[in-house]
Amino acid sequence: MSTTEAQLAEVFCSIQGEGLYLGERQIFVRFAGCNLNCQYCDSPQALSVPKEFKVEVTPGKKDLKQLPNPVTADQLIELVSGLQKPKGVTQAVVLTGGEPLxxxxxxxxxxxxxxxxxxxxxxxxxxGVLPGHLAEIIDLVDIIAFDIKLPSATGLSEYWREHEKALATAYHKEVFVKIVFSRESKVTEMDQAVSLIAAVDEKIPLVLQPVSPHGPVKHRPNPDQILAMQAVARRKLSTVRVIPQTHKLLGMN
Ligand code: SF4
Structure with missing residues (x-):
């Protein structure tokens, strides 16, 4: 792949629907392609590289146009810049995917x-499983929303070592961790994930995200499981919030 061009899925303006910056208006650059294949992936449109990607012309209008992949840095800067309207309301530019790294x-x-x-x-x-790539651009980012993948909720094998190394690098910047969990998730694996975070710093905020409210009902955790997971995490970390995805409730991307 060219180092001066990117493969994208979407560029748009929306409200952040997850994590500690929930509710902020942001510009999203969704990169195409991912190195994982999570069971409840909420961005399946970004798993492969399309010939064309979608760009929102007017912020919030969903008046999408299609442009060809790949895109140059200059072209992408122009697209992002055009979505900064009105001035002063956008909190950040989000690099998402897929896996942007x-x-x-x-x-x-x-x-x-x-x-x-x-x-x-x-x-x-x-x-959070590409520590070498993260180290290469750590000085160029400001905030990191860092996933830890529980095997039970993702259907993936374990990535503890990669997560450990990558979180130690992410800690040089503002970082919070997000863990998606399902009805099948076990307290023991949550405890392992929480121990990994606490080993870096017990003050790193953790967001527990029950699998998408739009996913299969049978996999959604029960209220008692949600409270049990939070209690396990709270024993080792100072900030643990349960925050479901919300942007789809607003009819947004
Ligand atoms: S890492 Fe993210 S984009 Fe990749 S498969 Fe998992 S949920 Fe989907």
Missing amino acids: LQVDFLKNFLPALKQVVPLPVYLETN
């Missing part, structure tokens, strides 16, 4: 140039 060589060119034109914090959403 797969396109780390592009990010190394793109992010310094973006900052010159769009002086907003850069907010990286990552699956």
